[in-house]
Amino acid sequence: QVQLVESGGGLVQAGGSLQLSCAFSGRAFRSYALGWFRQASGKEREFVAAITWNSDSTHYAESVKGRFTIVRDDAKNTVYLQMDSLKPEDTAVYYCAADNSDYDVSHYSNGMNYWGKGTLVTVSS
Numbered sequence: 001q002v003q004l005v006e007s008g009g010g011l012v013q014a015g016g017s018l019q020l021s022c023a024f025s026g027r028a029f030r031s032y033a034l035g036w037f038r039q040a041s042g043k044e045r046e047f048v049a050a051i052t053w054n055s056d057s058t059h060y061a062e063s064v065k066g067r068f069t070i071v072r073d074d075a076k077n078t079v080y081l082q083m084d085s086l087k088p089e090d091t092a093v094y095y096c097a098a099d100n101s102d103y104d105v106s107h108y109s110n111g112m113n114y115w116g117k118g119t120l121v122t123v124s125s
Contacts, residue, residue: 002026009119022096038092047109057105093118
């Protein structure tokens with residue numbers, strides 16, 4: 001059974017930074033691709049970033065490219081999302097996700113198999 005628990009959300013001013021963490025519990029962390037998605041109020045959930053099981057590839061939504069960085073730490077069974085130059089439009093609930101299927105990294109923008117419960121990020125103007 002895979003469980004994902006996000007942390008690190010909060011309130012930040014526009015232009016600031018925030019790092020989200022996602023702790024993975026379950027078997028074979030290193031066989032899972034990991035990702036982040038977000039859902040703003042009144043909108044559908046959207047893809048943010050993904051990283052392959054071996055960290056050799058990452059993929060980002062155009063809206064966050066150059067500002068957000070996804071990194072995994074296999075020793076800690078944790079994936080991070082470093083968010084810099086935050087904008088008010090980044091305000092959303094951010095969800096961690098995992099998938100043990102072996103696809104090209106861009107495929108994961110369609111969704112993943114396992115989901116956390118989310119952490120709220122609010123960016124004030």
